[in-house]
Amino acid sequence: MLSHESPECQERCSRIFLVLCYGEVMNASRTARERVRAELTREITDIARRHLATDGAPGLSLRAVAREMGMVSSAIYRYFPSRDDLLTALIIDGYNALGEAVEDADAVCPRDDFTGRWLAVCRAVREWALARPHEYALLYGSPVPGYQAPEDTVVAAIRDTVVYGRIISEAYAAGALTPPGGTPAPPAAFAGDAAIVRELMPGVPDDVVAQALVAWTGLFGWVSFELFGQFNNAILNRATAFDHLMRRHAALLGMPA
């Protein structure tokens, strides 16, 4: 995962992303044709994203998108070689949008307010998910039957987690994250099994890594429960309950209140 953060890789991957999403690399000296192409490609993904919101991923149809574009269905193949490639573009776009929301939420907090940064990340995830439930479902819900995500999604997929890891790492380094007592020590195997998670929060002991995993799975567990209907008729006013639980997670990490 560290290698994913090297500048070369970032550069290569963002090129792959652009190629995947917009059919080609955009640069300064684009011809008019290239401009139109990029624009139409973006229009296709925008329409597809809207269809996602009404019919969900399994119902996403190239023909329906083409109709709305005012094109004949086969014309879409100039832009995406298959339905799966369009889905991949939507997934990457989604991860990036969520990642950006999380980055932005973190960025406006004072650097040393670690509890505040964590809460900002939590709220960003939840609000992003509530605003675009089908996109969240595409990323964190049931896998789309018959669809196999390519490796290219990984960089985008962990953008939010990278932010989270940085918060934990910096909080621990600043001494603002005193490990909670009374919890069992992780087994020896944990270090190896979760090696990649540990790399996201360098310098943090396994005990804290484990607790960080508790908080992260707790965040997404809540959001999934809320979005997928498990809280229907069970929890009212979910915003305040969510807020409290996430504060609680911060406290369990040993962050100041």
Add this chain to the structure above:
Amino acid sequence: MLSHESPECQERCSRIFLVLCYGEVMNASRTARERVRAELTREITDIARRHLATDGAPGLSLRAVAREMGMVSSAIYRYFPSRDDLLTALIIDGYNALGEAVEDADAVCPRDDFTGRWLAVCRAVREWALARPHEYALLYGSPVPGYQAPEDTVVAAIRDTVVYGRIISEAYAAGALTPPGGTPAPPAAFAGDAAIVRELMPGVPDDVVAQALVAWTGLFGWVSFELFGQFNNAILNRATAFDHLMRRHAALLGMPA
């Protein structure tokens, strides 16, 4: 939610469940025709469940099920009035199967080994989900587009949660669940917002209810991450890491190690 636990409601709902699943109430004096009908209805749901495992819920097709039954597609309508009703039966069956697995896991533990009971529940959920990923996705993953779950699913849906609530409640009553210190108190509104959750674990203070929610969302958050691919290339040997995290949740609830 309390009203759902009254004997009358349990009785009425289990009748609804049987009617939904098997087309009629089974009783001692069934005619041969009724027996065949019940058998074929079960066969239909079994085949549908298998199809679920390969194509997922959105791809579930009455025609495909009929083909495998050796029937003409319209014959299915003798047993299920529509595709949605078949889906509902699968969902209720799924919740009941998971609920039963959880009940069984809890039942074999010594009553006063609350940590053991909690871990048994966790493992039962995870193992059930890993064994039938598409069924888990049907229950806890993205909602099936265009499908609206009827109210009848509620009783089955909370079977596992009822077991969990009982463990928490009994542990607290036995004094084996000392509330963790250093965590923020739930806001005043929490009691009302989570009233139904509180009813599942009677006699337990809000602070513990909140922590119990942390553990429960943590359990399903983990399982969803694991099943839906979020741990791919990130966490190896997930069983041991899962075990540790769930032990940690027990400790955070103040249960003995």
Add this chain to the structure above:
DNA sequence: TGTACATCAGTGAACGCGCGTTCACTGATGTAC
């Protein structure tokens, strides 16, 4: 115990709709000399 009737299971054809993908094609846009 036997007959007349009602109920039910399953058939087969049809309606009306959708989908992804391929392919030969026209006409417009861009490029090289």
Add this chain to the structure above:
DNA sequence: TGTACATCAGTGAACGCGCGTTCACTGATGTAC
């Protein structure tokens, strides 16, 4: 600056397939007298 050629975008028809649901029907099973 003008022409010849190559590239590209979009068309329209087709292939081959799928789906849920309705409806009039046949023939078997059950029931009431």
